[in-house]
Amino acid sequence: MQNLQKQKRKQKRKNSMDKLDVVLINDGGMHVAQCLQYDIAAQGDTIDDAKQAFEYAVAAEIGYCISTGRTLADLPAAPKCYWNLLS
Numbered sequence: 001m002q003n004l005q006k007q008k009r010k011q012k013r014k015n016s017m018d019k020l021d022v023v024l025i026n027d028g029g030m031h032v033a034q035c036l037q038y039d040i041a042a043q044g045d046t047i048d049d050a051k052q053a054f055e056y057a058v059a060a061e062i063g064y065c066i067s068t069g070r071t072l073a074d075l076p077a078a079p080k081c082y083w084n085l086l087s
Contacts, residue, residue: 020058023085024050034082038075 021036024047033054034041040061042053065071077083 022054023082025085034078036078036083038072039078040075041078 020038023034023036025032025034027043030043030045031047031050032041032043033050035054035058038061040054040057042050042057044050044053061072061075065074
């Protein structure tokens with residue numbers, strides 16, 4: 001049963017790959033970009049730096065997935081504390 005739930009969760013996230021939800025926070029002077037669907041994050045001195053670093057992090061993760069035969073759906077979602085920022 002647990003395996004089936006995990007597969008459904010992966011499929012749902014796989015279908016949402018065309019859109020990534022990202023939270024941007026200021027954490028002690030550093031700006032952090034954290035993807036919610038997949039635990040991918042990056043930081044920078046400015047919001048623009050964090051966004052650019054995040055784009056590179058996503059590209060690197062996709063490259064790694066391609067080279068290892070995985071997909072982003074194999075990654076866990078962001079920690080719950082980031083999801084809680086939306087409420």
